[in-house]
Amino acid sequence: MEIKDLALHFDTFEGTAKVLDGVSLSLERGDTLGVVGETGCGKSITAKAILGLLPTPPARIVGGQILFKGEDLLTKNQKEIGAVRGTRIAMIFQDPMTYLNPVFSIEKQMTDVIIRHSKQNKKPLNKKQARDKAVELLESVQIPSPAQRIGEYPHEFSGGMRQRVLIAMALSGDPELLIADEPTTALDVTIQAQILRLLKGLVNRLHLSILLISHDLGVVAKLCKRVAVMYAGNVVETSSIENIFNSPLHPYSKGLLNSIPKLKKRDATLEGIAGSIPSFITPPQGCRFAPRCTEAMELCQKVKPVLAQVEPGHSFACHLYPACRPADA
């Protein structure tokens, strides 16, 4: 899958927020890409845009493409996108409690999804077959005694188990790509580790591609091979996991890594990045990170840097690297 220059605006009472400003990402089959950034940088929105899950009155796509196996998802109508959802690309979300319907049993919710996917794949299953498949899926995500528990309601499961249920539901259509939007943020650390291990197992077993969104670089490091750093609606750096930790290039990435508390030195100070994210309604012209950047130059305030490759698999967007100047500057 490849996202090219995605630009998205959000209409609000106070004006139009230019939330995504030319986001570009790419992902191969079997790849695991993590998208990191602070809250509000647009990573969740990018993820939701892939499956067309944003409410289109306030949100408007104003440019770019989302290519999945050659087809631009943005040009598809409701029906076509419906065919993609769950069967080719699936998504799991942050808070498993609110993302499950509280008044329906797990069985109903899962069989509904399974039956629907089976119809899409032209191999319709009946209720009993769907139930059996659901039990199978629950087993594969390590839910204990699935056959008994399938009739229960979401509030009777613990947080970690609910997330597993959601993962099972997402896998029921045999998708090729799984988008995980902060799947572990609402869970405790020990459960986090379990879920991440589960996801990693799925990548290996099913040759699944995962797009993991998180604000926690540590979580991304555990699961993903590559990472993209986002800031204020732009991708500012993409590289392998090792490179991001060993040799971050973009000033923002450097700042992020510096701000991870290091417990090795006794009197180490907690470092942060000064300033706050810019307004999306009146964003700075030029590089959006410039107001906070310690290495900002005059050029940075006027011209927006584009993503350029430094070495294979490692690109970033900053005027420290001359190739980042747009062609016409």
Place this chain on the structure above:
Amino acid sequence: MLTLLGLITITFLVARVAPGDPARAAAGEDATQEMVETLREEFGLNEPLYVQYAEYIKGIFTGNLGKSIRTQHMVAHDLVRYFPATLELTIFSLIMAVLLGIPLGVICAVKKDSMIDHLARLVSVSGLAVPMFWLGLMLQLIFSLYFDLFPTGGRLGMLTVPPPSVTHFYLIDSLLAGQWSTFKDALSHIFLPAVVLSFPALASIIRVNRSDMLEVLKRDFITSARAHGISQTRIVGQYALKNAMIPTATMIGLRFGWMLGGTILVETVFDWPGLGNYAVQSAVYSDFQPIMGATLAIGLSFMVATLIVDLIYGLLDPRVRYE
């Protein structure tokens, strides 16, 4: 249960504590002091208040609610006679309001700000503002008197014989007895009053259902369901609706209570021989025993309705069930 006791107490207090002498009112304007005194004795008004209260409670349990001066029947007897008519009207109206209101509420939520939405919202806003008795008169004016489509009042035409009583609901009884023409007659009589009585409830239901649906549709699990590719119809009709019905159900229960109160006006306009009409006549006459009895009956029905709503609530929301 405490509420029941409270209900009884309040009805009792209202009648006794209010100014005005029921005995004198009952006796009439040109009664002699002697006659009034006799009546006072008969009503037990000379006893201290707590004795009267005890007598009253005893009366309720033995089915003795006193005697109506106006009709000269036992109040309990009158209540039994008129209650089914009111119940039939209210239930019919409620069903109308729910069957129309819920789908409309859903449609409005889905097609927000469309023509239908605006129209329905207009209806829902007017529904609460329009005086029921006036609406009844206007409908009578237009449909009964000008267009002669519906009768102006009563439960059945003057020449129609009521069907054999099984449930005391003319609509059901006539169907059970296979009397098709009686059924049609009863239907044509109940239609207008039901429309009027259901109007405010319809308005509320549309409104509440619409806003509940809108709220539910914003919730996360809807996004999740969409991400799984579940069809929009199923999302709206099942996933969202079941959740939205939870607060709507409570509203329906409340509306039923309002409807029971509304029968006072509607039955008067349409000469419907029900409890509301009975209560009004008694009130105008200052006949206090029936007033208490009718109030008690209506209050009880409301309580039962609220209980039913609670049960339905449990059916809808599994989280409440085992509490």
Place this chain on the structure above:
Amino acid sequence: MTIKRILNATGPDAGSVSQSAWTQWKEKRESSIRDIRLSWYLFRKSPTSMLGAVIVGVFLLTVLIGPMIVPFPEDATGTVHIERKLIAPNATHFFGTDDLGRDIFTRVVMGTRISMQIGLIIILVAMGIGVPLGITAGYVGGWLGETIMRVTDMFLSIPGRVFALAVVGAMGPGMVNCIIALSVVWWPGYVRLVQGRTLAVREESFVEAARAVGAQKGRIIFSHILPNCSSVIIVKASMDIGMAILAAAGLGFIGLGAQPPLPEWGVMISEGRNFLPDWWWYATFPGLAIFTTVLGFNLLGDGLRDILDPQSRG
């Protein structure tokens, strides 16, 4: 002298003196100005709320100056003009005349005063009883709060109209009794509303903070709890005035409220009932008046709710 200095100033300093005072004031009030602007924007955006405001405005205007501009002021009560009876609406008698020859338009206009009185008094009394009880129940809690809520529940278990009927039936007809009866019906609603709100506000962290600093109970109630309740109370009150007018008209219709010859709308409709269908105007116009007035208050209340109650904002 300072003005002269400001006016004479040139260069980069020009206007900076007055500028800073104005900007200072603006900054201080920034959040509340923004709030008011947002509220006005939302209110303006909704045509129904504006309509409601207009209707209520017209209503209030009529209450104030109506009696002074009506064509036939003596018709409000008592007079009889048999020769003018039952004339259809025309240029002199906009709404026609009734069976005693009285101008219906005049009577409807005079009726606004009566309805306003009734509605206002009922709601004020209901608030006067209900709000303090609600705050007490919510804030103090304990057995006192429990008792208050139980009693309130008991009152609420009887449908309002029926209860009012019972009270008026026991007390006898008349406008005063009608007002008393309806006030008794209305106050429990306020208790419930305020108690719930007080309970919620009480748990808020800023109340805890106030208590931690040692603020007195009374001060907490007045400066924290009451302001937070006031928005819901205002919304409810504005809608309730309309509903109270409606309820009073209902009682008037069945003869238990205001009595003839008072030009109360419900009473007029009841009288007009006997003259359907040929003399339809008698019953129609007072009803329209009720409808419009209540509609206005409802729309206004709705609009206020959209502004004042942030929870219902999208």
